[in-house]
Amino acid sequence: MLTPETLSLIQATVPVLREHVEDITRHFYNRMFTHHPELKNLFNLGNQASGEQQQALAGAVYAYAANIHNPAALAPVLERIAHKHASLGITPPQYLIVGRHLLAAIAEVLGKAATPDILAAWDQAYWLLAMELVAIEAKLYQQAGWQAGQTWRQVKVTKIEPASQDALSFYLQDPQGGVLPTFLAGQYLSVALDVPALGLRQIRQYSFSNAPDDRTWRITVRRVAQADTPAGMISNQLHDTVKVGDWLEVGPPSGEFTLDQTTDRPILLLGAGVGVTPLVSMLKQLIRTQPHRQVLLGLAGTSTQYLPLWQDVRTDLAGLPNATCHLWLEQPDMTPPTEAHIHPGRMNLSDLDSIPLDAEIYLCGSLPFMRAQREWLLANGFDVSQIRYEVFGPDLLGGLD
Ligand SMILES: Cc1cc2nc3c(=O)[nH]c(=O)nc-3n(C[C@H](O)[C@H](O)[C@H](O)COP(=O)(O)OP(=O)(O)OC[C@H]3O[C@@H](n4cnc5c(N)ncnc54)[C@H](O)[C@@H]3O)c2cc1C
Ligand code: HEM
Known part of the structure; x- marks a missing residue:
């Protein structure tokens, strides 16, 4: 629990943080990638380039601070982040890296305004939030029979078929003919591909487009064509280079956007x-x-x-x-x-x-x-x-x- 003093320091600094939050998160990512370039393999560089991930992290930090006394409002937000993290295999030690660079970024962007008391309060809040996420993620890994940070599962592409003028469906099976973890209708999968042009691996999420199944998974990928912004990295690689018989690296089925079948409401x-x-x-x-x-x-x-x-x-x-x-x-x-x-x-x-x-x-x-x-x-x-x-x-x- 946060002490009342820490809570009021955090609440008092929410406005200033909100004003600078995009600078802080942008600086945070630059700083973290300079010290840990290997993490570029984990983050979606398309979202980084478009600024969307910065806004999402900013939104989460702000929402947490603003709702720290309101767990019911926070729960769905934490659940969504934890599912995304679990689909990517995020590990508890990585929270140390993120925490160190996030706190340093707050200090460096806010300058003198970030007093030791304020930084200590945010450090506490970060760790409280981190511990909540780690706990939810541990539960998700356990349910999926997955280890945080384990080598990703390989699946074999057994069929590719058109799903529209600009989308393809990929059918995926265990390469040894075994069973796959099943999924819930509405969930998604993280797919990792090497991007030779960048010398990096990149991960994207794709929703399952078949009914829950532990033998065959199907994803449907729309090609993100070049328009005012560059052509999508992974969707184009999936369309242009992946063939039947290829193996793909995937994470565990994840996501909380699932069909509620405990009711028969319309x-x-x-x-x-x-x-x-x-x-x-x-x-x-x-x-x-x-x-x-x-x-x-x-x-x-x-x-x-x-x-x-x-x-x-x-x-x-x-x-x-x-x-x-x-x-x-x-x-x-x-x-x-x-x-x-x-x-x-x-x-x-x-x-x-x-x-x-x-x-x-x-x-x-x-x-x-x-x-x-x-x-x-x-x-x-x-x-x-x-x-x-x-x-x-x-x-x-x-x-x-
Ligand atoms: C939970 C979830 C489920 C999903 N399910 C599906 C699905 O079922 N099917 C599906 O097709 N997609 C799905 N997606 C989207 C998918 O994960 C990818 O985001 C999508 O395929 C685009 O990835 P990409 O690598 O091709 O594009 P990216 O390279 O990531 O580019 C994404 C966008 O950023 C723009 N961009 C890149 N660089 C810059 C720059 N420098 N400045 C400005 N903009 C830039 C690109 O032009 C493009 O519009 C899902 C995403 C999530 C999170
Ligand atoms: C308290 C700490 C953290 C918070 C508040 C946080 C918050 C978020 C949020 C809000 C998202 C976007 C979720 C969505 O809507 O899709 C996200 C995604 C992500 N997070 Fe975290 N995160 C934290 C820790 C970490 C750690 C320790 C790592 C590992 C290095 C990490 C790696 C990622 C990655 C790779 C994504 C997906 C980014 C993308 O695909 O663009 N996060 N996180």
């Missing part, structure tokens, strides 16, 4: 673009276990040709007699599919006749897409506790309200 699944992947895993699991559950599926995309796994969705809908599907397409097809109600343009939930007010809601897509749907839902009588979401990058949606 379910609203909203996805945009490649954000459909975890929702497809959920649809397939519903067919197996709750085929009569009321499902309202809303998907947004450019056209069905660019909507990953649309052919899967069409088949899955046939196995869910109480499911309704709505598609919002920016370029509607000449021959509209019969399985869905088609709406031109971007997703607008006002186009729906009604959404059951007790629905469990699962959102996955770009941040602007999720912000728009979440805003609409909150303005139309839904409670924040009904809404779960997955961000395909560092969580900038801000779990805490």
Whole structure:
């Protein structure tokens, strides 16, 4: 526990930290990578370049300080971070490295404003937060039968098939034909690839797109093409160089964006673009276990040709007699599919006749897409506790309200 003095010092310094938090976290990463260049293999350099990871760490430190007295609000945030860490195999000793450089970065950026008392208070807070994360991560490793820092599991690519004009599905199995850890519908996997151009390894997460299975895993990867920003490193390497028979290094199935099957309340699944992947895993699991559950599926995309796994969705809908599907397409097809109600343009939930007010809601897509749907839902009588979401990058949606 933090002493009341430490707590008030932290709360008093939250505003100044908030003002400088992005400088602090940027300086922190530069400092840590200078002393520990091997950690560049662990962090997503695309997120570093775009500044998103800095914002996520900043958000977590701020949220922790601001809510230190409010464990109920912190719990889901810690859970999400711990799942991400566990998918990456983060070890307790690495907290020493991060702690040392984070505290040094606070001292160096704040200068004289960072008095020894303030630094000691933040040191205590960091370690309290670190211990909470280490404890949750230890539990996750135990549940997955995984050791923090163990050599990553190898899986063999047994099939690759198109999932849309710009997405491929990769089927993965144990190279010796053994069983794999199973996963929950909605979870993801970390995949590590060497990037020869950088002389580094890079890790990315991909949601499972099949129903939970301990023999075959499937992930579906959209190619991130060059636009105003560089082409995506790993998605392009997966599309261009990975072949059937290759082995990939992967972490344990992780993630807390999972289908709640302890209830049979109606379910609203909203996805945009490649954000459909975890929702497809959920649809397939519903067919197996709750085929009569009321499902309202809303998907947004450019056209069905660019909507990953649309052919899967069409088949899955046939196995869910109480499911309704709505598609919002920016370029509607000449021959509209019969399985869905088609709406031109971007997703607008006002186009729906009604959404059951007790629905469990699962959102996955770009941040602007999720912000728009979440805003609409909150303005139309839904409670924040009904809404779960997955961000395909560092969580900038801000779990805490
Ligand atoms: C939990 C989770 C689940 C996911 N599930 C899926 C999934 O099922 N399917 C899927 O396709 N993806 C999924 N993703 C996203 C995936 O992990 C990758 O982020 C995605 O494939 C892009 O990786 P990349 O290496 O190709 O791109 P990166 O190289 O990481 O680039 C990412 C973005 O950063 C930009 N960028 C790079 N350098 C700079 C720079 N210098 N300045 C500005 N911007 C820059 C790139 O242009 C690109 O837009 C998921 C992510 C998470 C966190
Ligand atoms: C108290 C300490 C820590 C906090 C508060 C913290 C916070 C975070 C947050 C908020 C994220 C983003 C989660 C998401 O939304 O996806 C994250 C991801 C990550 N963390 Fe930590 N972390 C801590 C310790 C560590 C340690 C010790 C390591 C190991 C060196 C580490 C490595 C990573 C990596 C590699 C990612 C993924 C980054 C990416 O893919 O861009 N973290 N962490």
